[in-house]
Amino acid sequence: MTERSLWKGLMAGLVAGVVATLAKTIAEKYYPPRTHGEPEPPAELAEKLAGHRLDRHSKAVASQAIHWGFGAAAGAAYGALAEYYPAATSRGGATFGLTLLTLTHETALPAMGLEAKLEDQTPREHASEAATHVIYGVVAERVRRLVRRVLG
Secondary structure, eight states: OOOOOHHHHHHHHHHHHHHHHHHHHHHHHHSOSOOSOOOOHHHHHHHHHHTSOOOHHHHHHHHHHHHHHHHHHHHHHHHHHHHHOGGGGGGGGHHHHHHHHHHIIIIIHHHTTSSOOGGGSOHHHHHHHHHHHHHHHHHHHHHHHHHHHHHO
16 A cells, blocks of 8 residues: 555546546547537636637637646546545546536536536436546546556
């Protein structure tokens, strides 16, 4: 068993979050949550933060920064939590992915007006988000564990 380290947990989680965000992004190319032109939450958040409509390029850049930044930050938080509360890694990271889904797409994003309320989301949207968040969580856990082992 390795000695607990907040910094190593954060670093392992950060790397894991980036790789898991890539995996989720690829999965959404094959099983997209929004198929009828619904706005993407990161793009909506970008305009809300800017306080005005953004041109297409600025909106795309800001949306990607939010998407990847959030995925990396969530991974870092997960890595730190896993150092001190190993039960957070249960089900190979799937629990983490589903918890993230609950906190974002089912709670915070609808509350901020960035996404439809859970009961107003299409079954396709909900199923895709659930599946891709499980992928995010499982990939995050596998990468976190590997990087943490390398860090010692």
